[in-house]
Amino acid sequence: MQKLTDYTDYAEAQQHWSPKKLWELFDGDENSLNIAHECIDRHATDASRVAITVVHANGPDEILTYREISQDSSRFAHYLAAQGVAPGDRVAVMLEPSKAFYTALFGIIKTGAIAVPMFTLFGPDAMRLRIEDCRPKLLLTNPEKAAMAKNLQEVGIQIIDDTFLTGLTQFPDTFKAETRASDLAIFQYTSGTTRELPDAIRHTHKALVTLMVAALYGTGLRPGDKFFCPSSPAWGHGLWHGTLAPLALGLSIGAYAGKFNASRLLQALSTHRFTNMSAAATHYRMMRNSPEINQHEYYFNKLSFTGEPIDSSTESFIEGLFKTSICSMYGTTEIGVILVSYPGASDFPVKHGSLGKPIPGGIVEVQDAEGRPCPPNVVGEMKVMRRNEWVATKDLGRIDEDGYFYHAGRADDVIISAGWTMSAVEIEDTLLKHPDIREAAVIGVPDALRGQVVKAFVISTRPGDDTFTSEIQDFVRAQLSQHEYPRHVAFPTELPKTPAGKIHRKKLREQEVAFKPVDTQPQNEHATQ
Known part of the structure; x- marks a missing residue:
């Protein structure tokens, strides 16, 4: 009997996909399903089968087999049970990708407890807010973060190091997981600020089954792929799309630990001959800017981003270098992936700049303010049908005549100036085509005459002087239109980003809250904001 993994084309996806077919990819069912079993234990029969290659920013690569993770996580599950951790208890994990991280993550899930991944770069406020919100029984971390957490109330702290892992050998190396599909497995926090803690998304074990739609058609995972995702497993992309989905299919995957270094990543991609990668747009830009980008041989046949x-210049560069199309995968932590570009499908032309088309069985529309479908090339809000109701994505978009979707920015990223509606995303894309601009972000700032005007924040090795400012403004005028150029240009040393690596326009807007009348002449701001 053929499974969904046997089909690769777009037409086949539309014909054969069904919820029942997704379940055929797993051992479990509604009454008995456990993420750790599906991702690790069932693939551990071959002692030499490589599960994860951890690329460390500083240090040698770490090779972990399915058998090793299965046994270590089972021992860890017994340890947790001995500590009184029961099904439904939360256990926070604040570790970089490593043997310790995967041992802890899958050990927690085996016991029926709830794993709460936490970003290792969180400061004390961010850590405290999440700990107070989810109230874990244990926090598993390293010595540095343990010292930062020492004042937290009602949470046990356990340092997971080599000594601790060695001590686990006293426990049995098998553990029978007994969870249902509807049991909670993971709490996932989205990347918010410490002042506005986002709600934890509560995932059940069944979420792994639903996830496979994005895995098959968003990242194009198929048996035989060597898959890499550089995103941190503290976030949705790195954990679900980068770790759980490919492991559930028994693939050999790669993860990145430590401060991101594009040159280190490129070396590992070549050395280990990865064939499929899903990364953030920022990762691709950083790879493009690496001086070592052309010093390696690469083996990709599928690429995706989310x-x-x-930006179009990075897209073209990466495709030329890696010799394959780069495919969009669009969704949010709350609603999941809804638009994909079907990597590996020979009958699906990938359109530059598009978000692709809906996942099999998905219904997505661009709607106007009254909830009516927008005609082609008219911007509205993207919405997805869920349980016979339209759910707003809070993103703007449009469709073309062929049914491809295009992103037009967050609803709050639209800039309205003197009656003109402008997209921050479109202006940023144009800025990044300038050969001397490495990164760029655009927001609207108050203006006494026009209501708002465009302000650009530019990262460049060139001095941010009046000459460069005028050149940037002329460049945008020539590429877009006379009214869309940035009347203000700032040259900060870096751009604020969310922990997931996205440009944090909200922080930029917060820096501009004070209303100041703006001169109508072109502006240059030598900023370090």
């Missing part, structure tokens, strides 16, 4: 739109 999180934010990729």
Whole structure:
């Protein structure tokens, strides 16, 4: 009997997909399903089968087999049970990708407890807010973060290091997981600020089954792929799309630990001959800017990105270098993936700049303010049908005559100036075509005459002087239109980003809250904001 993994084309996806077919990819059912079993234990029969290659920013690569993770996580599950951790208890994990991280993550899930991944770069406020929100029984972390957490109330802290892992050998190396599909498995926090803690998304074990739609058609995972995702498993992309989905299919995957270094990543991609990669647009831009980008041989046949739109110049560069199309995968932590570009499908032309088309069985529309479908090339809000109701994505978009969707920015990223409606995403894309601009972000700032005007924040190795400012403004005028150029240009040393790597326009807007009348002449701001 053929499974969904046997089909690769777009037409086949539309014909054969069904919820029942998704379940055929797993051992479990509604009454008995456990993420750790599906992702690790069932693939551990071959002792030499490589599960994860951890690329460390500083240090050698770490090779972990399915058998090793299965046994270590089972021992860890017994340890947790001995500590009184029961099904439904929360256990926070604040570790970089490593043997310790995967041992802890899958050990927690085996016991029926709820794993709460936490970003290792969180400061004390961000850590405290999440700990107070989810109230874990244990926090598993390293010595540095343990010291930062010492004042937290009612949470046990356990340092997971080599000594601790060695001590686990006293426990049995098998553990029978007993969870239902509807049991909670993971709490996932989205990347918000410490002042506005986002709600934890509560995932059940069944979420792994639903996830496979994005895995098959968003990242194009198929048996035989060597898959890499550089995003942190503290976030949705790195955990679900980068870790759980490919492991559920028994693939050999790669993860990145430590401070991101594009040159280190490129070396590992070549050395280990990865064939499929899903990354944030920021990762691709950083790879493009690496001086070592052309010093390696690459083996990709599928590429995807998510999180934010990729600028057209980076898209073209990466495709030329890696010799394959880069495919969009669009969704949010709350609603999941809804638009994909079907990597690996020979009958699906990938359109530059598009978000692709709906997942099999998905219904997505661009609607106007009254909830009516917008005609082609008219911007509205993207909505998805769920349980016979339209759910807003809070993103703007449009469709073309062929049914491809295009992103037009967040609803709050639209800039209205003197009656003109402008897209921050479109202006940023144009700025990034300038050969001397490495990164760019655009927001609207108050203006006494026009209501708002465009302000650009530019990262460049060139001095941010009046000459460069005028050149940037002329460049945008020539590429877009006379009214869309940035009347203000700032040259900060870096751009604020969310922990997931997206440009944090909200923080930029917060820096501009004070209303100031703006001169109508072109502006240059030598900023370090």
